[in-house]
Amino acid sequence: MNSCVLMAEIIQEPQLRYTAENLAITEMLVQFPNSQRAEDQLVTLKVVGWGNMATEIQQNYHQGDRVLLVGRLGMHTVDRQEGFKEKRAELTVQQIQSLGNTVPSSFTPPQPSQPEVQIPSVTTPPTTPVSVAPQPSNFVPTQAAPNFERTSYPPVPEQEPDPDDIPF
Structure with a gap:
């Protein structure tokens, strides 16, 4: 597909102008x-613009306007008076949009700006020291720490295979 922006x-x-x-048809x-x-x-x-696009271009766009054009790019051969043929490029417009007249000649699209993030200050509450009683060197805990992992699972009852169940 031939498309040009x-x-x-x-x-x-x-x-x-108008054809027979x-x-x-509008040319510019x-x-x-x-x-x-x-x-x-x-x-x-x-x-070049044709039909309704031609009248829209002629009515709404003028010399000096900066525009964004979408269309098909084509090459045409023209016979010159000097006796040779010349190839010329031509854009047939399908869409046109004004960019305004205040765009500088070295136009670069604006980059999306990052929003400034305000990070609230966080204050930590004062901590109260906790005292831990020292353990004797021969201390053995009386109860082991609980283990929350399941080590055995209930048995799954076996089912007879379904004769209509065909594995693919």
Whole structure:
């Protein structure tokens, strides 16, 4: 599946026209950086919208707007007057969303911030010393510490096998 997501700036006002079948088509040029380095050259791309998307683009988006575009990327061959053929990329828009005009050119998405956690101070209550009577060296406890582990289990009655029970 051919799907492309692009963050760009509109550099040519969207032009609305109609086909012979009265289908709306809007064309515009957008510009975006070739890489994340600010000194690199900007790339220009033709963007096309059809039908209801074409009228929405023409009515709501203008030169200078920063937008997020989702669509299909295609290559088209154009015959040049100089006698050769040129390949050009074109994005057919399926979704468009405004990013606002206040986004700096070196836009990086905001990172989610960690909420500041306030740890309450914990005070420990004062402890009272406990005195333990010394045991004589020949002391033998009279009762062993209880063992809570079960060492024997009740017998399980044997059942006859079910003839309808077929193991898989």
